[in-house]
Amino acid sequence: xxPFWFGAGPISxxxxxxRLGAIGAVMLSVAGAFAYTGGWLSPVRxxxxxxxxxxxxxxxxxxxxxxxxxxxxxxxxWFESSGEAAVLSKAAVFKPGRVPVVGRFxxxxxxxxxxxxxxxxxxxxxxxxxPGGEEWRTGMNNIPxxxxxxxxxxxxQLFASxxxxxxxxxxxxxxxxxxxxHPETVRAMQLIKKxxxxxxxxxxxxxxxxxxxxxDAAGASVPVRWSTVPVEPFAADSAEPxxxxxxxxxxxxxxxxxxxxxxxxxxxxxIGQADDPTNDATLPWPEGRRQIDAGTVTIDQASSEDxxxxxxxxxxxxxxxxxxxxxxxxxxxxxxxxxxxxxxLRAEEEHEKPPSAVTVQEVQAGGKS
Amino acid sequence: xxxxxxFPAASRLLHWMMAPMIVAMLFxxxxxxxxxxxxxxxxxxIHRPLGIAIFVLCVIRIVNRFINPPPxxxxxxxxxxxxxxxxxxxxxxxxxFIMPLVGWGMLSAARYPIVLYGPLRLxxxxxxxxxxxxxxxxxxxxxxxxxxATFLTHFGAALFHGLVRRDGVFGSMASWR
Numbered sequence: 393x394x395p396f397w398f399g400a401g402p403i404s405x406x407x408x409x410x411r412l413g414a415i416g417a418v419m420l421s422v423a424g425a426f427a428y429t430g431g432w433l434s435p436v437r438x439x440x441x442x443x444x445x446x447x448x449x450x451x452x453x454x455x456x457x458x459x460x461x462x463x464x465x466x467x468x469x470w471f472e473s474s475g476e477a478a479v480l481s482k483a484a485v486f487k488p489g490r491v492p493v494v495g496r497f498x499x500x501x502x503x504x505x506x507x508x509x510x511x512x513x514x515x516x517x518x519x520x521x522x523p524g525g526e527e528w529r530t531g532m533n534n535i536p537x538x539x540x541x542x543x544x545x546x547x548x549q550l551f552a553s554x555x556x557x558x559x560x561x562x563x564x565x566x567x568x569x570x571x572x573x574h575p576e577t578v579r580a581m582q583l584i585k586k587x588x589x590x591x592x593x594x595x596x597x598x599x600x601x602x603x604x605x606x607x608d609a610a611g612a613s614v615p616v617r618w619s620t621v622p623v624e625p626f627a628a629d630s631a632e633p634x635x636x637x638x639x640x641x642x643x644x645x646x647x648x649x650x651x652x653x654x655x656x657x658x659x660x661x662x663i664g665q666a667d668d669p670t671n672d673a674t675l676p677w678p679e680g681r682r683q684i685d686a687g688t689v690t691i692d693q694a695s696s697e698d699x700x701x702x703x704x705x706x707x708x709x710x711x712x713x714x715x716x717x718x719x720x721x722x723x724x725x726x727x728x729x730x731x732x733x734x735x736x737l738r739a740e741e742e743h744e745k746p747p748s749a750v751t752v753q754e755v756q757a758g759g760k761s
Numbered sequence: 762x763x764x765x766x767x768f769p770a771a772s773r774l775l776h777w778m779m780a781p782m783i784v785a786m787l788f789x790x791x792x793x794x795x796x797x798x799x800x801x802x803x804x805x806x807i808h809r810p811l812g813i814a815i816f817v818l819c820v821i822r823i824v825n826r827f828i829n830p831p832p833x834x835x836x837x838x839x840x841x842x843x844x845x846x847x848x849x850x851x852x853x854x855x856x857x858f859i860m861p862l863v864g865w866g867m868l869s870a871a872r873y874p875i876v877l878y879g880p881l882r883l884x885x886x887x888x889x890x891x892x893x894x895x896x897x898x899x900x901x902x903x904x905x906x907x908x909x910a911t912f913l914t915h916f917g918a919a920l921f922h923g924l925v926r927r928d929g930v931f932g933s934m935a936s937w938r
Contacts, residue, residue, distance in 0.1 A: 411924040
């Protein structure tokens with residue numbers, strides 16, 4: 393018996409039409425599936441492009457700058473591993489010894505020329521350059537927990553804090569509605585408000601916020617969060633330099649301190665227990681969890697973004713060495729994807745980027761603007 | 762006249778091994794470029810080594826094409842369709858070869874580590890340069906759309922041969938006998 397559809401021999405004119413129609417339908421379905429996968433058929437699906445539009449609505453357009461943590465400086469130094477984390481993670485970075493580090497200090501928010509202020513969230517991003525081309529990139533903030541626990545939450549918060557085109561100011565009713573729908577943000581903000589703000593970057597503690605997993609040589613894994621804890625003693629922020637008119641006082645102080653002597657942070661790894669939340673960055677882990685001092689980060693050079701080695705780098709939290717794995721926290725994929733798009737956009741805009749707030753001259757002058 | 766000749770077994774094997782890989786690659790690519798969902802990480806994790814695997818198979822396939830030439834198209838095929846068949850195959854081969862290299866190159870220019878598996882990384886093949894990255898990243902997208910369009914045309918043409926012309930061209934690649 394001959395196959396009905398495929399096979400040889402003449403077909404009637406009507407048959408040709410039916411077959412052409414079937415081919416068209418199959419091709420259209422494949423094209424439709426492709427368009428659906430690309431998000432073109434789903435106007436409400438949260439995509440990388442829609443996230444970028446939300447940043448633009450909240451902060452305006454700043455060509456060539458990161459869409460978030462836009463104001464920053466580059467630093468370099470090294471990480472000296474104590475070897476203590478090597479039992480929990482097979483990552484080469486935790487074997488005793490040194491690896492080079494390229495970092496970036498920044499202020500949260502998409503405004504590259506904002507005035508430094510104590511309450512603004514500070515960040516430290518680090519890129520550990522391991523042997524064999526492996527890397528570990530991490531971006532940490534000086535807050536104990538993150539304000540949202542999902543990409544959608546982040547997007548809605550951006551929308552709620554965007555200026556209303558009519559008034560030029562955020563509409564308080566939008567923020568109220570956002571907080572009503574996100575009790576996790578209300579709880580997180582209470583913890584964040586309680587934190588002690590220090591006098592500068594050099595004595596700030598920076599936290600990974602998201603959970604990860606350390607995997608040892610035998611394949612066993614434990615949930616972890618990490619922090620960089622300053623060797624510099626605590627000093628409360630007085631905010632006076634800001635009042636004295638130095639818009640970049642936090643960055644200038646950091647540059648001056650690094651010029652004086654290298655600044656150091658201990659890399660403290662907190663090991664979670666089975667019930668500790670690893671999928672929700674708004675929730676702190678209970679006090680008293682076991683902690684490991686994995687080693688010391690030393691920063692001995694600062695440079696402007698306009699000449700520094702951190703500028704052409706995306707501090708993607710999913711760039712991890714073998715031995716560190718992502719947790720099931722949905723923010724990790726969301727951050728990775730959003731950073732990637734922000735990185736591509738600013739790379740495309742590089743030729744129109746104005747000088748960064750902290751200029752090459754300012755760093756050369758030792759941090760005095 | 763209908764052609765009774767078939768593609769050699771090695772060619773059919775390579776074609777049917779790579780076809781689902783390439784189609785998956787196009788869908789993963791367009792999906793991950795849009796996604797901020799928890800699937801993003803997995804998609805990236807598949808996309809990079811799969812791209813390199815396609816590149817390796819493509820090199821083998823080009824060598825195989827010289828060793829095992831494809832059967833002639835039937836003489837009855839109009840010259841325009843004959844030209845379209847030749848041109849689309851050249852485009853498909855070129856894209857299979859170039860797309861992974863553009864991807865590898867753009868990741869190199871951005872200094873993203875190119876993870877194969879575990880601690881295995883591919884070395885960068887281009888200097889660390891944002892402008893170069895931006896150019897290659899846009900090229901990667903443009904070539905991906907061209908690849909999808911060419912694949913769809915190829916798929917439609919194959920069905921046209923099999924269902925309407927019934928000239929043996931479809932069976933020369935698709936038959937299992």
